[in-house]
Amino acid sequence: MKRLMLAAALAAAALGAPAAARDLTIVSWGGAYQDAQRAVYFQPFMQARGIRLLEETWDGGVGVLRAKMQSGANNWDVVQVEGEELLVGCEEGLFERIDWARVGGRDAYRPDAVHECGVGAIYYSFVLAYDRARIAGEGPRSWADFWDVQRFPGKRALRRGPKTNLEIALLADGVPANQVYATLRSPAGIDRAFAKLDQLRPHLVWWTAGAQPPQLLASGEVAMTSAYNGRISAANRNDGRNFAIVWTNSLYTIDSWVIMKGSPNLAHAYAFLAFAGQPERQAQLPPRIPYGVPALGAEALIPDAVKPDLPTSPANIATAIQLDDSFWLENIDRLTQRFNAWAAR
Amino acid sequence: MAEAAAGLARRVRRAGLRRRLAAALLVAPLLVFLLIGFAAPIAVLLARGVQDTEVPRVLPRVTAALAAWDGRGLPDDRAFAALVEDMREARAAGTLAQAATRLNYDLNGFRTLMFSTARRLPAPGDDARAALLAADPAWGERATWAALRRAAGPLTDFYLLAAVDLRRDADNRIVPAPPEQAIFRDVLARTFGISLAVTLICLVAGYPVAALLASLPARLAAALLAFVLLPFWTSLLVRTAAWVVLLQREGVVNAALLGLGLVEAPLQMIFTRFAVVLAMAHILLPFMILPLYAVMRAIPPGLTRAAASLGAPPWRVFLRVTWPLSLPGVAAGSLMVFIQALGYYITPALLGGASDQMISWFIAFYASRTVNWGMAAALSVLLLAATAALFTVYARLAGEARVRIA
Numbered sequence: 216m217k218r219l220m221l222a223a224a225l226a227a228a229a230l231g232a233p234a235a236a237r238d239l240t241i242v243s244w245g246g247a248y249q250d251a252q253r254a255v256y257f258q259p260f261m262q263a264r265g266i267r268l269l270e271e272t273w274d275g276g277v278g279v280l281r282a283k284m285q286s287g288a289n290n291w292d293v294v295q296v297e298g299e300e301l302l303v304g305c306e307e308g309l310f311e312r313i314d315w316a317r318v319g320g321r322d323a324y325r326p327d328a329v330h331e332c333g334v335g336a337i338y339y340s341f342v343l344a345y346d347r348a349r350i351a352g353e354g355p356r357s358w359a360d361f362w363d364v365q366r367f368p369g370k371r372a373l374r375r376g377p378k379t380n381l382e383i384a385l386l387a388d389g390v391p392a393n394q395v396y397a398t399l400r401s402p403a404g405i406d407r408a409f410a411k412l413d414q415l416r417p418h419l420v421w422w423t424a425g426a427q428p429p430q431l432l433a434s435g436e437v438a439m440t441s442a443y444n445g446r447i448s449a450a451n452r453n454d455g456r457n458f459a460i461v462w463t464n465s466l467y468t469i470d471s472w473v474i475m476k477g478s479p480n481l482a483h484a485y486a487f488l489a490f491a492g493q494p495e496r497q498a499q500l501p502p503r504i505p506y507g508v509p510a511l512g513a514e515a516l517i518p519d520a521v522k523p524d525l526p527t528s529p530a531n532i533a534t535a536i537q538l539d540d541s542f543w544l545e546n547i548d549r550l551t552q553r554f555n556a557w558a559a560r
Numbered sequence: 561m562a563e564a565a566a567g568l569a570r571r572v573r574r575a576g577l578r579r580r581l582a583a584a585l586l587v588a589p590l591l592v593f594l595l596i597g598f599a600a601p602i603a604v605l606l607a608r609g610v611q612d613t614e615v616p617r618v619l620p621r622v623t624a625a626l627a628a629w630d631g632r633g634l635p636d637d638r639a640f641a642a643l644v645e646d647m648r649e650a651r652a653a654g655t656l657a658q659a660a661t662r663l664n665y666d667l668n669g670f671r672t673l674m675f676s677t678a679r680r681l682p683a684p685g686d687d688a689r690a691a692l693l694a695a696d697p698a699w700g701e702r703a704t705w706a707a708l709r710r711a712a713g714p715l716t717d718f719y720l721l722a723a724v725d726l727r728r729d730a731d732n733r734i735v736p737a738p739p740e741q742a743i744f745r746d747v748l749a750r751t752f753g754i755s756l757a758v759t760l761i762c763l764v765a766g767y768p769v770a771a772l773l774a775s776l777p778a779r780l781a782a783a784l785l786a787f788v789l790l791p792f793w794t795s796l797l798v799r800t801a802a803w804v805v806l807l808q809r810e811g812v813v814n815a816a817l818l819g820l821g822l823v824e825a826p827l828q829m830i831f832t833r834f835a836v837v838l839a840m841a842h843i844l845l846p847f848m849i850l851p852l853y854a855v856m857r858a859i860p861p862g863l864t865r866a867a868a869s870l871g872a873p874p875w876r877v878f879l880r881v882t883w884p885l886s887l888p889g890v891a892a893g894s895l896m897v898f899i900q901a902l903g904y905y906i907t908p909a910l911l912g913g914a915s916d917q918m919i920s921w922f923i924a925f926y927a928s929r930t931v932n933w934g935m936a937a938a939l940s941v942l943l944l945a946a947t948a949a950l951f952t953v954y955a956r957l958a959g960e961a962r963v964r965i966a
Contacts, residue, residue: 278930281661285931306675307657370809370828375914420831421914435810436830549668555925556743558914 238267239483242294244470245272246426247449251503256491264490266483274423277303277547284309284476292478293487295336298540299378299547301471305332306544311474317485319492319510328509333471334488337445337500338507340468340526340535341379343461344442346432350459357463358387361439362411364418369438372431375421375558377550378543379441379466382536384411386464396539405550409557421558432458445504448524462531468538469509501525606944609720609937612713618659619646619708626709631732635705640688643708644681651678659711665932666718666727667707673698706730719938744922744939748946751918754837754908755901761841762848762897763890770852770889771882774859785853792846800907803839804830807911835911840901847900848893855889856882895954902947919943 241257243249249272261268271291273279277300283289296304304310310332315321321329328335343361345354355367361383373380385395385404388411398404412419420437422428428442429450444465450456472491474484490496497508498516505524508514522528526535616623621642629635650656660674673696682691692699699705710718710728721727721734725742729735736742769788773781791799806812807829814826829835859882867877905920919939926936 276929278932279928281657282928282931285658308654370831419914434808436808545669545672548664548671551930552668553740556741559743559747559917559922560915 237290237479238269239480239487240269240271240290240292241487242271242273242291244274244295244425246424247429247446247453248425248443248504248506251445251449251500254503255496255499256487259496260487260490264486266486268483268487272424275300277309280304280309280475281307289475289477291475292480292484294473294475295470296333296473297378297470298468298538299543301330301333301473302540302544303547304473305330309473309476311476311478311481313474314485318488323492323494323511325509325511328469328471330471333473334492335509336470336472336491338467338469338509338525338527340444340462340531341374341383341441341466342444342447343439343463343465344428344432344447344458345439345461346435347457347459349435350438354459354461355439356461358383359389362387362415364415367438369418370420370436371415371418372420372422372428372437372440374441375423377554378538378547380412380554381405381408381550382466382538383441384408386536387411392464392534392536395536396542399542399546405553409553412557429454429456429458432456444524444526445506448505449503463534465526465531465535466538467526467532467535468540605933605937606941607937608933609723609941610715610717611934612662612711612716612718614658614662615708615711616713618650618655619643621646622708623712626705626712629705629709631702631706631709631730634700634702637689639705640692640699644688644692647674647678648681651681662711663707665722665935666710667703669698670704670707673704703730706732716934719934720941722935723938723942744919744942747917747919747922748942750916751902751943752946752950754833754840754916754918755898755904757837758840758844758901759848759894759898761837762845763894765841766845766848766852766893767886767890770849770856771886773849773853774856788846788849791842796843797906799843800839800910803835803842803907803911807835807838830911831913831916833912833916836908836916839907839911840904843907844897844900847896851892851896852886852889855892856886859885891954895951899947899951902943 243252249270253270257268257270260266273294275297277296280294280296280300283291301310312331313334315329318334324335343355343358345367347354349369350367355361355363360367361371373383381399382395385398385408386392388407390398399408420431422431422440425443425446428440429446431437431440433450433454433456444460447458447460451458472488474481474488478484492510494510494512495516497510497513500506500508501517501521501524505521505526507525507527508517517525523530526532622639625639625642626635629639647656650659656674656678660671663670663674677692677695677699680691680695682688706729710716710732718728722737723744725737725745726734727737773784773788776784804811808814809826809828809830811830813829814823817823818826863885864877864881867881868874872880902918903920904918905924908916908918909921919942923936923939923943926932926939
């Protein structure tokens, strides 16, 4: 589909069709999360500002953004990206520099959500999740239990790619949370992580889109999975599931909004980011899907009932480690190559 | 009189020409379409596998300076100065990433090296060598400069070598890729292995069906043929998704096995090689049955009856008459199934695990996820070349078999 659209876009460009005529296009992660974003940001924005907005979804990967820019037929305006994609893309000039005055100023956001190319969108965690309906009694409590196929038989699902899995492997192997990236920065640490993943290899399946882990749990295909915390909570709330989240040593990180370089809808893009940056607007997101939000003042407006599910709540963040974007900036290409070779063997 | 005859001949010639022109015009749209929509894009894509344009375009001065480098020791000061100047310009133009990405394919860490160096470029006129060595000690290594020179273009064997798990070292010798990165030979062998298994299963399962259809009266055969054609007309995606429903952990097959008490715990069938081969065989079966049926239908029934009346037992009739006469169908069906199986992507992607992916998965990965067109093209070349080689061998073997029958 994506290739089809790329081809169509190329054809349109070749025929000299004007590119500026398209609507503001916003790209996010699909599934329950984008459903929530639609209700909180997209629909109200269209109604309030009278600006038409198109949605698309993607599964990440800075290569996709590079392809968009290199083809000269980029049809995306505002994209939600992960930490290292923000850094890589900013360095490579794929994104516009954010004019903070147009989105409410740097001081309107938590400091870690402010970047020269990106406006923080959500705080979320990669957590261990399982189905209470299938694992009765005492469930897994840590990533080490994720490897325990004797006590908890069944397949395991992890996100395809090295990021998060190497951290999880080392945590399961007994590396203390504060030593994970120090260990990964040595070749021996990388080998250790892959060796640990190797132990679990016969039991592993891979997911790529955030909507898959709850589906894999619901169909009983896997006994445990890594997952975005919000998708698990959303499945419990919306689909009546009884999934459990293990917060111990969860991997905590931030996604950001970026504006693609040379976007013909720059003014509309800023209008959207300013709209989505209002604290009272952002406070409506967590009740729909429990992700933390970066606008200062939003925290106070979030209902108390939601707070225990947020990755930013004190209990949940106590043992979490933050994904090290600078580590992945340096290593994502090399380790993705190695991961693919390892996974395909 | 002679004049009239000449006029007639001219008119006939002209009419013939016009007819040929009209025929050519009728064919022209298809020809043009094939050329523009099929031949040209494939040729352009495959050419990407041997082109190397990023580095000479983004870093022209250092590319030129390194042409004179003998590859021993470090290049001279001119190369260092040229690199600094190139990087300054590329950084301003926003093209540095293109060169850095290409160099990073060859030497891990080159991307980071380029960007960290670009942030610490010396002022014009300063000692470029000292500044680069201070920015990163990697500029003091021969391997770094050798990688830069290897990417000088305009043509390269880098991608093609990588597609068969080879690379060039700092001395430009071809060496095996490090074991943790070598995958493509395995993947190619796996692709051919799966395709072969699928072809054999299709042959074993399809031959009796085709034989039955060929032996029935035409009307009944047509009715039964619908059972072959109905799945054939169903979308590949639908049939693959149907196998997901059947084979998943709590799917139809496992539920039946558990219900009958044949197994105690659900079998792991989805995300395995078994699922991939099974579903591919099911999807490709019509391509085996239809050519077999067409060939078998044309075998005169009198021949088998004659053999039987001369005292041949049924197995001998089959071995001496039916099987040899059906060989062209076997050849055509097997070739169709095998070659289609080689390019399968969706079915292994949905039903297989990470170690069941065929070469198409990697072509798609490089083309659409990492935008490494060179690698995607090189793998396509590899697949095309291997298929063509196999086809040649096969055509020769099948040809001989037919000669033997005659």
